[in-house]
Amino acid sequence: MISINIEKKLKTYHGQQVLKIAGHFAMGSITKIYGPSGAGKTTFLKVIAGFVQPEKGNIMVDGLPWLDTTSKISLPAQKRMAGFVFQDYALFPNMTVLEHLEYATKDDSWIKRLLAIGKLETLTTHKPEYLSGGQQQRLAILRALATKPKLLLMDEPFSAIDPKMKTELIRELQLLFKELGTTVFIVSHNLPEVEGLSNGELMIPLVS
Numbered sequence: 456m457i458s459i460n461i462e463k464k465l466k467t468y469h470g471q472q473v474l475k476i477a478g479h480f481a482m483g484s485i486t487k488i489y490g491p492s493g494a495g496k497t498t499f500l501k502v503i504a505g506f507v508q509p510e511k512g513n514i515m516v517d518g519l520p521w522l523d524t525t526s527k528i529s530l531p532a533q534k535r536m537a538g539f540v541f542q543d544y545a546l547f548p549n550m551t552v553l554e555h556l557e558y559a560t561k562d563d564s565w566i567k568r569l570l571a572i573g574k575l576e577t578l579t580t581h582k583p584e585y586l587s588g589g590q591q592q593r594l595a596i597l598r599a600l601a602t603k604p605k606l607l608l609m610d611e612p613f614s615a616i617d618p619k620m621k622t623e624l625i626r627e628l629q630l631l632f633k634e635l636g637t638t639v640f641i642v643s644h645n646l647p648e649v650e651g652l653s654n655g656e657l658m659i660p661l662v663s
């Protein structure tokens with residue numbers, strides 16, 4: 456079980472706004488996160504990953520305290536080891552497709568399988584600037600999966616992928632998440648695209 460109860464002040468253009476989220480999420484569950492632009496969806500994922508610190512709250516993962524502001528516990532991001540698919544991909548400009556995956560894992564058969572899932576087998580020697588937006592986004596997803604993370608945080612992960620490829624990819628990911636027992640949080644503006652994938656949802660409202 457992942458239990459989250461956090462409060463984070465957001466500095467917005469219109470003044471201050473507080474992101475307040477409380478909820479329990481079963482291990483292995485897939486939760487879609489939605490809500491208006493600027494409500495704090497990306498910030499919520501970053502708080503879970505350990506990239507952003509909230510002022511108040513706690514996060515318990517499978518009985519382990521990742522965050523507890525009253526006892527000043529905050530596990531560093533490298534110990535939380537969550538997989539993260541960034542909205543802007545955050546690929547390494549000087550690394551090829553294969554190097555991105557080899558940087559994350561030494562398991563060659565796993566890399567081969569991931570390349571097949573992302574349909575990037577023929578592009579292994581390409582650097583990001585020679586990939587289309589959809590190919591870059593698929594690489595960002597594969598890189599996040601390379602470490603076989605127990606927790607995967609995905610920020611608008613399918614926004615640049617064409618509909619046919621998206622349907623196939625989502626079907627493959629669904630099987631993979633089940634096999635790995637991955638707990639997933641997916642931010643999505645376009646709810647139907649993750650409809651078949653998720654089994655729970657979390658709405659983040661704008662609160663001032």
Ligand SMILES: Nc1ncnc2c1ncn2[C@@H]1O[C@H](COP(=O)(O)OP(=O)(O)OP(=O)(O)O)[C@@H](O)[C@H]1O
Nearest residue numbers: 464465466467468491492493494495496497498507
């Ligand atoms: N570390 C931070 N500390 C305080 N405020 C932040 C921080 N990061 C982002 N913000 C602010 O919080 C607000 C919410 O940003 P965020 O990107 O989380 O929203 P979002 O719901 O993901 O939006 P969108 O759907 O447009 O991507 C923004 O106004 C942003 O400037």
